[in-house]
Amino acid sequence: MFRCPKCNEPLHRHGMSYICAYHHCYDCAKSGYVNLTLRQKKQHGDDAMMIQARTVFLSNGYYASLQKALLRELRLLNPQVLIDGGCGQGYYTNALADHLPNCEVYGFDLSKYALKTAAKGNARVHYAVASVAQLPLFDACADCVVSIFAPLYEQEMHRVLKDGGAMIRIGPGPRHLWELKQALYDKVYENTEPAPLSLFTLRNVVTVDYSITLNDHKDLEALFSMTPYVYRTSRIKAERLKEWQADSIQLQFRMEIWQK
Ligand SMILES: C[S@@+](CC[C@H](N)C(=O)[O-])C[C@H]1O[C@@H](n2cnc3c(N)ncnc32)[C@H](O)[C@@H]1O
Numbered sequence: 001m002f003r004c005p006k007c008n009e010p011l012h013r014h015g016m017s018y019i020c021a022y023h024h025c026y027d028c029a030k031s032g033y034v035n036l037t038l039r040q041k042k043q044h045g046d047d048a049m050m051i052q053a054r055t056v057f058l059s060n061g062y063y064a065s066l067q068k069a070l071l072r073e074l075r076l077l078n079p080q081v082l083i084d085g086g087c088g089q090g091y092y093t094n095a096l097a098d099h100l101p102n103c104e105v106y107g108f109d110l111s112k113y114a115l116k117t118a119a120k121g122n123a124r125v126h127y128a129v130a131s132v133a134q135l136p137l138f139d140a141c142a143d144c145v146v147s148i149f150a151p152l153y154e155q156e157m158h159r160v161l162k163d164g165g166a167m168i169r170i171g172p173g174p175r176h177l178w179e180l181k182q183a184l185y186d187k188v189y190e191n192t193e194p195a196p197l198s199l200f201t202l203r204n205v206v207t208v209d210y211s212i213t214l215n216d217h218k219d220l221e222a223l224f225s226m227t228p229y230v231y232r233t234s235r236i237k238a239e240r241l242k243e244w245q246a247d248s249i250q251l252q253f254r255m256e257i258w259q260k
Pocket residue numbers: 044045046085086087088089090091092108109110111114130131132133147148149150151
């Protein structure tokens with residue numbers, strides 16, 4: 001289903017490479033993903049440290065309830081072709097592929113560090129380095145697109161979805177990570193609702209809301225490192241976390257189901 005980013009012709013798999021009719025060739029990495037970007041130097045997605053932090057945190061199951069809630073929605077939608085845009089290290093992508101055996105699953109991310117981990121986790125998923133702003137895919141090829149805490153380019157999502165297809169956008173609810181924010185900042189604000197999409201119709205909004213207790217300080221550091229707060233917090237404020245004994249932290253996810 002991939003198309004060549006240089007000429008837009010279909011790519012065919014030959015051994016460990018994808019090749020188009022004009023002989024543009026893209027080799028797969030050992031782990032199994034293929035790089036289909038045309039060298040966007042400035043865009044590289046999350047770095048190795050960020051990926052490592054997220055892998056440590058997610059592997060402890062703290063976001064498993066969100067994974068289950070997403071799977072519930074997707075079982076109802078029953079897609080044949082599913083795209084995860086900004087899939088990271090495939091925490092959701094790989095689980096979806098495992099639980100939707102009749103669905104062909106594609107994962108895209110700009111970070112090759114993320115895709116290395118993702119591709120090792122599930123050989124059934126087609127992983128490619130590409131920007132979600134310009135996917136190496138044909139028009140109207142997918143039944144469903146998911147975008148989980150990732151940048152979303154509405155027009156591009158619309159282009160790759162079939163008519164009637166679904167787009168699931170997941171992001172933080174108003175009080176996501178509330179106690180962590182309280183520990184870091186003097187004044188804490190609720191997250192605002194994301195801007196509505198204009199090319200899609202909103203079909204449903206599901207809130208997934210629960211609290212977690214972290215196993216240890218290592219998990220707290222991993223959680224902090226995988227949030228945008230790691231870039232926005234001064235060193236003095238970040239130091240506060242060392243003293244903080246987190247009893248419980250509220251997680252609140254907002255899952256929107258849109259239809260083309
Ligand atoms: C917060 S992470 C979420 C990853 C995954 N969806 C999850 O929830 O575990 C955001 C991901 O988007 C990727 N990313 C950022 N800009 C991107 C773009 N323009 N195209 C594709 N991926 C992008 C980053 O590399 C990162 O892996």
